[in-house]
Amino acid sequence: MTFTPTGWSPEEKQIVDEILQRAYQQEISLVINHVRQTVINLTQIDELWQVHDFLSAKRYDLDGKYDTRESMLVFTLAQLVKENSIKLQDLDGLEKDKLAKISSLAKV
């Protein structure tokens, strides 16, 4: 699939900024709560190393996932739709062309 960036208006940028902030905060809360619950209940060092592995993977994932460069925004949003972190309806206000691309990429 080829994708030609068409630029983002200030209104679109504001919609995207807000939705990304919300999704990021939500994901962080889930990660913190998951680690908290796991650590409260563990008794063995191997279980703690599993938490370490989880954090390594999550940190790497989060570092790359919320890419706010304009040329990457469609991919960033598509990934979040794919993971059910956001819904297409949350993006009402974006150009139809962009919404179609996000929707299409989210299925890959």
Next chain:
Amino acid sequence: MTFTPTGWSPEEKQIVDEILQRAYQQEISLVINHVRQTVINLTQIDELWQVHDFLSAKRYDLDGKYDTRESMLVFTLAQLVKENSIKLQDLDGLEKDKLAKISSLAKV
């Protein structure tokens, strides 16, 4: 300092096995409790990444520290004495020559 391994008797091995087991369990408990306390109180993702960094360092440290190869035991024990995880008196029963080397290395 040069060190020539002189071999470990079964009695010495048993003393060392027990003290290493105890020190390892004690250190693991400290690590688990530290992480538990930290995670219970944190609210920011950066604080969680600090826990991740701590676990990365601790895992690396623990992987190397409890080296039970006979040729390394004097160094393993010296490091634990240096860190106050064990005391020289805990090693009563080892050859005087080994105790002297452990005591000397623990000061480095």
